Amino acid sequence: GAGVSQTPSNKVTEKGKYVELRCDPISGHTALYWYRQSLGQGPEFLIYFQGTGAADDSGLPNDRFFAVRPEGSVSTLKIQRTERGDSAVYLCASSFGESSYNEQFFGPGTRLTVL
Amino acid sequence: GDSVTQMEGPVTLSEEAFLTINCTYTATGYPSLFWYVQYPGEGLQLLLKATKADDKGSNKGFEATYRKETTSFHLEKGSVQVSDSAVYFCALIKYSSASKIIFGSGTRLSIRP
Numbered sequence: 001g002a003g004v005s006q007t008p009s010n011k012v013t014e015k016g017k018y019v020e021l022r023c024d025p026i027s028g029h030t031a032l033y034w035y036r037q038s039l040g041q042g043p044e045f046l047i048y049f050q051g052t053g054a055a056d057d058s059g060l061p062n063d064r065f066f067a068v069r070p071e072g073s074v075s076t077l078k079i080q081r082t083e084r085g086d087s088a089v090y091l092c093a094s095s096f097g098e099s100s101y102n103e104q105f106f107g108p109g110t111r112l113t114v115l
Numbered sequence: 116g117d118s119v120t121q122m123e124g125p126v127t128l129s130e131e132a133f134l135t136i137n138c139t140y141t142a143t144g145y146p147s148l149f150w151y152v153q154y155p156g157e158g159l160q161l162l163l164k165a166t167k168a169d170d171k172g173s174n175k176g177f178e179a180t181y182r183k184e185t186t187s188f189h190l191e192k193g194s195v196q197v198s199d200s201a202v203y204f205c206a207l208i209k210y211s212s213a214s215k216i217i218f219g220s221g222t223r224l225s226i227r228p
Contacts, residue, residue, distance in 0.1 A: 042220050
């Protein structure tokens with residue numbers, strides 16, 4: 001079956017612009033996660049959705065970052081007033097249920113470059 | 116806070132060599148431990164996992180044993196292949212958290228034919 005998909009695969013923007021990154025989870029997966037992977041580093045947790053609600057947004061770095069999942073499936077990560085330091089690969093993952101026992105399946109990521 | 120520390124790379128080995136990538140963790144409670152792999156041009160994939168002390172995770176010839184006494188989860192393979200060239204991430208998850216995975220910084224492995 002289809003895995004987690006993310007669009008666009010690459011996004012280049014200018015400092016100060018607004019961007020949206022999209023994630024389509026595996027069908028039937030109720031839990032969805034966003035991570036950010038800076039160059040040479042491991043992924044860092046941003047936010048976790050269980051259904052439509054953000055169950056844990058403790059990893060969002062500041063109020064320029066926001067994510068939604070209005071129908072409990074597709075999620076959009078929104079970044080306002082982008083800064084050069086936001087350049088990274090943004091990863092989405094989904095899992096069946098919220099238990100820590102359930103494997104998270106990762107998408108290929110969106111590479112964001114802020115000029 | 117909870118964290119994972121792993122061997123810095125890059126690691127370069129010849130084909131059929133023995134591989135060890137060290138990983139230690141800091142966490143309260145009883146985390147589950149993982150190794151993820153990222154092949155060139157592909158997404159993160161779960162390689163193996165262990166959910167409690169003394170468990171051994173294994174897959175594709177790779178093994179790692181959950182050692183609570185040394186808070187370690189070292190990755191090993193007896194004979195590496197060129198196709199094992201990738202970036203390897205050690206990671207943990209805690210049952211009490213909202214399922215967020217905490218990753219190490221990754222180790223790039225290159226295998227020479």
